[in-house]
Amino acid sequence: MVENRPFLGFLTHLVLIAGVIVVAFPVYVAIIAMTHTDVTLNSGAPLLPGAELISNLIAVWTFDPPGAPPFWLMVWNSTLMALIIMVGKIAISIISAYAIVYFRFPFRTLAFWIIFITLMLPVEVRIIPTYEVVANLGMLNSYAGLTIPLIASATATFLFRQFFMTIPDEMMEAARVDGAGPLKFFRDILLPLSRTNIAALCIILFIYGWVQYLWPLLVTTREEHFTLMMGVRQMAGAQEVDPQWNLIMTAVVLAMLPPVLIVIAMQRLFVKGLVETEK
Amino acid sequence: METKRTVFPNKLLPYLFVAPQLVITLVFFIWPATQAVKSSFERTDPFGFSTQFVGITHYIRLFQDPLYLNSVGRTVVFAVAVTAISMGLALLFAAAVSRLVRSSQFYTTLLVWPYAVAPVVAGILWWFLFNSSTGILPYMLRYFGVVWNANLNGTHAMILVIIAAAWKQISYNFLFFLAGMQSVPHSLTEAAAIDGAGPLKRFWTIVFPLLSPTTFFLFIVNINYVMFDTFGIIAATTNGGPNQATNILVYKVYSDGFIGLNIGSSSAQSVVLMLFVIALTFIQFRYVERRVNY
Numbered sequence: 001m002v003e004n005r006p007f008l009g010f011l012t013h014l015v016l017i018a019g020v021i022v023v024a025f026p027v028y029v030a031i032i033a034m035t036h037t038d039v040t041l042n043s044g045a046p047l048l049p050g051a052e053l054i055s056n057l058i059a060v061w062t063f064d065p066p067g068a069p070p071f072w073l074m075v076w077n078s079t080l081m082a083l084i085i086m087v088g089k090i091a092i093s094i095i096s097a098y099a100i101v102y103f104r105f106p107f108r109t110l111a112f113w114i115i116f117i118t119l120m121l122p123v124e125v126r127i128i129p130t131y132e133v134v135a136n137l138g139m140l141n142s143y144a145g146l147t148i149p150l151i152a153s154a155t156a157t158f159l160f161r162q163f164f165m166t167i168p169d170e171m172m173e174a175a176r177v178d179g180a181g182p183l184k185f186f187r188d189i190l191l192p193l194s195r196t197n198i199a200a201l202c203i204i205l206f207i208y209g210w211v212q213y214l215w216p217l218l219v220t221t222r223e224e225h226f227t228l229m230m231g232v233r234q235m236a237g238a239q240e241v242d243p244q245w246n247l248i249m250t251a252v253v254l255a256m257l258p259p260v261l262i263v264i265a266m267q268r269l270f271v272k273g274l275v276e277t278e279k
Numbered sequence: 280m281e282t283k284r285t286v287f288p289n290k291l292l293p294y295l296f297v298a299p300q301l302v303i304t305l306v307f308f309i310w311p312a313t314q315a316v317k318s319s320f321e322r323t324d325p326f327g328f329s330t331q332f333v334g335i336t337h338y339i340r341l342f343q344d345p346l347y348l349n350s351v352g353r354t355v356v357f358a359v360a361v362t363a364i365s366m367g368l369a370l371l372f373a374a375a376v377s378r379l380v381r382s383s384q385f386y387t388t389l390l391v392w393p394y395a396v397a398p399v400v401a402g403i404l405w406w407f408l409f410n411s412s413t414g415i416l417p418y419m420l421r422y423f424g425v426v427w428n429a430n431l432n433g434t435h436a437m438i439l440v441i442i443a444a445a446w447k448q449i450s451y452n453f454l455f456f457l458a459g460m461q462s463v464p465h466s467l468t469e470a471a472a473i474d475g476a477g478p479l480k481r482f483w484t485i486v487f488p489l490l491s492p493t494t495f496f497l498f499i500v501n502i503n504y505v506m507f508d509t510f511g512i513i514a515a516t517t518n519g520g521p522n523q524a525t526n527i528l529v530y531k532v533y534s535d536g537f538i539g540l541n542i543g544s545s546s547a548q549s550v551v552l553m554l555f556v557i558a559l560t561f562i563q564f565r566y567v568e569r570r571v572n573y
Contacts, residue, residue: 008478012375013382019372020389023449026404029415033407042413092299099296104286111297114304120560121308124507124529125552128536128545129311129318149307152300169284182287211397213511218537229399233515236403245413252403259395267388274394274451275458 027256033249041245056250063247068231069223071251078228078255081146081216082209088151089205090198097160098186102172119154123215131218145219146227150212156201159276163197164190200273203266207259228255312553319546337547346523347531347548354527357441358505364445366497369452374482376453377460387457394450398508402515405443409435429517433524436517440525443516444509451504452497459493460486492566499563506555528552 033041034057036050064070099105100112123130130149139145167190175185213229220226226234232255235248263270322333341347372390376383393401408416409429417427429435463486471481510529513519519526519534526534532552536545 005478008378012378015371015375016379016386016390019368019375020386023390023393023446026401026408026446029408030404047415092303095296096300099293100282102283102287103289103293103296104282105290105293108282108293111301114309115300118304118308120557121312121553122507122556124510124532125549125556126308126311126315127533127549128542129314130307131537132314133307133311148303152303152308157300165281172283173285176285176287182289182292185287207395211395211399211511213397213399213514214533217514229397229511232403233399233511236406236515245407248403249407252400256396256400259397260392263392263395264388267391271391271454271458274454 027253030249030253033245034253036246038244038246052246056246060247060250060254068234069226071231071254073224074226074228074231075254077146077225078210079258080143081212081227082206084143084147085150085209085212086202086205088147089153089156090201092151093153093156094160094191094194094198095186097157097164098190100157101161101164102182102185115152115154115157117154118152123150127214127218134219140219141222141225143225146216146225147209149219150209150215153205156205159197159201160194163194167193196269196272197276200269200276202273203262203270204273206262210259231255315546315549315553318542319550322543333543337543338551341544341547341551344544346526349523350526350528350531353437353523353525354506356437357444357509357525357527358502360441361444361448361505361509362498362501364441365448366452366494366501368445369449370456372449372453373456373460374486376457378478387454390453391450393447394454396447398444398447398511399515401443401447402440402512405439405446406516409439429521431521433521436521436525440509440512440516443512444505447512448501448504452501455493455497456490459490463489495566496563499559499566503556503559506552 029047032046032049035053036046037052040046040050060071062071068074096111096115100108134140134145134149137145139148171189172185175189180188211229212227213233216225216227216230220230228251232248232251235244235251319337320332320334321330322336323330372386376386376390379386396404406429408414409427411417411428411430414427417425420427427435429439467485467489468481471485476484506527507529509527510533513525513527513530517525519530528548529552532545532548535541535548539545
């Protein structure tokens with residue numbers, strides 16, 4: 001800070017405290033709703049915690065919501081989907097960046113541009129034909145269908161390419177003089193050097209996989225492959241008849257907890273991943 | 280495009296390395312996109328027996344369809360409001376946090392986590408708050424004489440989805456603004472302070488202009504977010520209603536094509552959106568390329 005202005009300092013804190021309250025408010029209300037019965041919630045939402053937290057948690061974990069599979073199965077599906085997408089995106093991006101940076105081969109530039117094009121074609125603009133491709137390949141209602149079509153990643157490829165370009169040429173030359181082939185160089189030098197980048201990307205990509213909604217909605221019709229996001233949507237949608245807000249909000253809070261905890265626990269890495277991949 | 284000074288001599292290996300990425304891209308991205316373009320020029324009879332080329336009929340119909348034009352209008356309102364609110368608040372918070380030394384980390388942690396909240400979840404959270412029978416906010420609004428009902432009132436529904444979408448995006452914008460502000464050299468603001476410029480004047484004449492690359496980048500990213508990533512918010516709250524009031528383009532493509540099974544029109548809508556993303560990506564990369572470092 002350049003100069004001491006007590007009033008401005010006070011105002012700064014005031015703005016931030018107000019901001020934090022506004023940002024946290026919906027989640028606060030949801031957490032409060034987790035601790036009440038549906039009867040209390042339907043007679044007007046309370047602002048102070050009640051005593052029903054444990055029973056709501058038990059109810060959600062054992063409850064089989066109408067039109068959706070048991071809660072634990074959806075947690076499992078979401079976790080598996082997010083992890084497969086995370087690992088898959090990193091694996092195929094790091095090897096394609098390696099090929100593009102450390103090899104010269106015909107159509108190299110073409111390959112780069114094809115990967116680049118994925119940025120311009122989000123799922124939302126090609127819903128039906130992509131669904132048809134997945135259906136023709138027999139991948140509806142499978143983990144393969146849920147994950148493989150989302151695994152291509154231009155941003156991760158660009159990040160690794162950018163990073164590989166900053167690694168001194170001497171590193172690879174020295175490795176070759178010592179007799180290392182391309183696979184050994186990749187495994188013993190490039191992978192260890194990329195550790196931080198991989199870790200940062202893991203956070204961003206896990207969240208990406210966890211929050212997917214449209215894609216699982218398209219490719220799963222059977223309940224056993226429903227993800228958590230579909231499940232909470234389903235529960236909230238069934239509300240008009242029999243509002244059990246206590247259970248919905250418990251499920252919603254549980255559904256948002258894993259990625260939020262990851263962001264808070266690994267904030268530095270998360271910020272690095274976010275700012276570097278997107279730029 | 281550059282490579283390393285020396286490269287590995289293998290001929291087959293690089294193809295094996297790029298193959299997985301290329302196969303997925305061709306099968307699940309490029310091929311479906313060409314199919315969308317193709318079927319936007321075709322009409323298939325209801326039983327799928329024959330397909331005929333109909334030229335730009337679908338496009339002409341689309342731009343004469345009042346429902347589509349309504350959707351375009353709603354999308355513009357939605358996009359402008361979400362971008363303005365989330366970028367404005369994020370800029371304010373980032374400016375405040377960058378003034379602090381000891382507690383900046385603390386506030387940053389409390390402001391960034393909504394990034395990890397899924398759009399569907401964000402939608403449900405705000406839907407619960409604004410629920411006309413049990414929500415807290417309608418209860419408070421009653422004191423101001425507002426009878427809140429997002430199920431029936433289109434304006435209320437639009438306000439709801441705007442708030443939910445903006446809320447989720449603040450943390451992202453905040454992080455980028457903060458990173459941008461931290462890279463503004465201290466010597467500049469200190470020199471201005473010595474010359475007698477107050478904090479507000481320093482912000483508007485030094486920090487904000489130097490942030491312009493970040494602001495522009497965020498503007499593009501936010502438009503992209505509002506156009507495509509808000510599907511979950513709409514799907515979890517209003518489903519495009521009431522009476523088309525929140526039927527933004529991305530939701531309409533889905534509901535016309537996947538639920539209404541109007542393939543021709545949905546494909547034409549897809550192609551229009553595709554051209555829009557291509558234009559955005561083009562602008563973003565042209566610009567970022569020139570101004571990576573400032």
